[in-house]
Amino acid sequence: MKRMRVLAAALLAALMAVLPGCGRTSATPTVRVGVAVYDQTDTFISAITQHLEQMFQEEEQRLGVKINLSVADGRSSQSVQNEQVDRFLDLGCDVICVNIVNRTAAAVIVDKARAAEVPVIFFNREPVEEDLFRWEGAYYVGSPGAEAGRLQGMLVVDAWRADPAALDRSGDGVLQYVMLEGEPGHQDALLRTEHSIQTLVTGGVQVEKLESAAANWQRSQAAERMRQWLEAVEEPIEAVFANNDDMALGAIDACLEAGMTVEELPFIVGVDATAPALEAVRAGTLQGTVRNDARGQAESIVALSRALMGFEDVSEAVELTDGKYVWLSYTAVTAADVLSQAKPVGR
Numbered sequence: 001m002k003r004m005r006v007l008a009a010a011l012l013a014a015l016m017a018v019l020p021g022c023g024r025t026s027a028t029p030t031v032r033v034g035v036a037v038y039d040q041t042d043t044f045i046s047a048i049t050q051h052l053e054q055m056f057q058e059e060e061q062r063l064g065v066k067i068n069l070s071v072a073d074g075r076s077s078q079s080v081q082n083e084q085v086d087r088f089l090d091l092g093c094d095v096i097c098v099n100i101v102n103r104t105a106a107a108v109i110v111d112k113a114r115a116a117e118v119p120v121i122f123f124n125r126e127p128v129e130e131d132l133f134r135w136e137g138a139y140y141v142g143s144p145g146a147e148a149g150r151l152q153g154m155l156v157v158d159a160w161r162a163d164p165a166a167l168d169r170s171g172d173g174v175l176q177y178v179m180l181e182g183e184p185g186h187q188d189a190l191l192r193t194e195h196s197i198q199t200l201v202t203g204g205v206q207v208e209k210l211e212s213a214a215a216n217w218q219r220s221q222a223a224e225r226m227r228q229w230l231e232a233v234e235e236p237i238e239a240v241f242a243n244n245d246d247m248a249l250g251a252i253d254a255c256l257e258a259g260m261t262v263e264e265l266p267f268i269v270g271v272d273a274t275a276p277a278l279e280a281v282r283a284g285t286l287q288g289t290v291r292n293d294a295r296g297q298a299e300s301i302v303a304l305s306r307a308l309m310g311f312e313d314v315s316e317a318v319e320l321t322d323g324k325y326v327w328l329s330y331t332a333v334t335a336a337d338v339l340s341q342a343k344p345v346g347r
C-alpha cells in the first residue's frame with residue numbers, strides 16, 4: 001500500500017541519518033507531492049503556492065528525503081484540473097493538494113484518490129461536505145469566510161462609531177454602500193458578503209445597498225464595475241465592501257481615474273492583506289483589510305502532507321475539526337496596525 005511504501009522511505013531516511021557515512025546520497029528516498037491550483041494568476045493563490053514551494057523545499061532537509069513537487073495550473077477549467085489530478089496519480093504522487101476549480105465537483109477527485117489510495121488535501125476552495133466525507137483520506141485546509149465578513153464589517157462599524165460624519169457624506173444617517181463580490185458560488189464570496197453587512201446591522205449602523213455585482217476576485221473587473229457605478233449612481237457611494245483586496249484595489253483605481261482625491265474616496269475595505277493592499281492602507285486609499293493567512297494555510301498543508309505520508313501522526317501535525325478540517329483564523333488589519341509596523345529605515 002502507498003502509505004506503507006512512504007513509511008518505509010521515511011524509516012530508511014531515519015536509519016540513514018543515524019548510520020555513519022550515510023549522508024544524502026543517490027540513495028536518498030524520494031516522495032512525490034502534486035499541487036493543483038484553480039488559477040495560478042490569482043494573487044492570493046500564487047502567494048500560497050510560493051509558500052508551498054519554499055516550505056516543501058525546507059521539509060527535504062528536515063525529513064532527509066527528496067520531495068518531488070509538481071504544481072499544475074487548472075486555468076479555471078475543472079476538466080483540465082481533473083486531467084492534472086489523473087497525471088499526478090499516474091506519476092505515483094504520495095499526496096495531492098487540490099485548490100478545486102468548481103467546489104461542487106470534488107466527488108470525482110475524491111473517488112479517484114480513494115481508488116489510488118492517495119490522500120487528498122483540498123484547500124482555499126471548500127468542497128461540499130458530502131463530497132469531503134466520501135473518504136477518510138480527504139481533508140480541507142482553509143479559513144472560515146464568515147469570520148472574514150464579520151471582521152470586515154467591524155472595521156466599518158468601528159469607523160462609523162468613531163466619526164460617523166467622515167463616512168456619511170450625504171449626512172442622512174444611513175451608510176450607502178456597494179458590494180464587489182468574488183466568484184458566484186465560492187464559499188468566501190457568499191459568507192463574506194452576508195456577514196459583513198449583518199455585522200453592520202447588528203452593530204446599529206443603518207445601511208442601504210446601492211449596487212452589488214460579482215467581479216470574480218479580479219482587479220480589472222472590479223474597476224470596470226466601479227466605473228459604471230460612479231457614472232450611473234446618483235447618490236454618493238459612501239463605502240465599498242470588496243470580498244478581496246484585488247477587487248478593493250480595482251475600486252480605488254476607478255475612483256482615482258474619475259478624479260477623486262484620496263480624501264474624497266469612499267471608505268473601502270478588502271480581505272487578504274496582500275502586499276499591494278497593505279501599501280494602499282499605508283497610502284490611505286484602502287481603509288482596512290482582513291488578513292487571510294496564506295502562510296498559515298501553506299504551513300498546515302505541508303504539515304498535513306508530512307503526516308499523511310507517514311512521517312508524523314496527523315494529530316500531532318495539525319488540529320483537525322471533525323477529523324477533516326484544518327481551520328486558520330483571520331485577523332483585521334487597520335491603518336494603525338500597518339503604520340505601527342512601518343519601521344524607520346536605518347534603525
Ligand code: BGC
Binds near residue numbers: 124186272
Ligand atoms: C481569497 C481571494 C481568492 C480566492 C480564490 C479567497 O479566499 O480571498 O483573493 O481570489 O480565495 O479561491
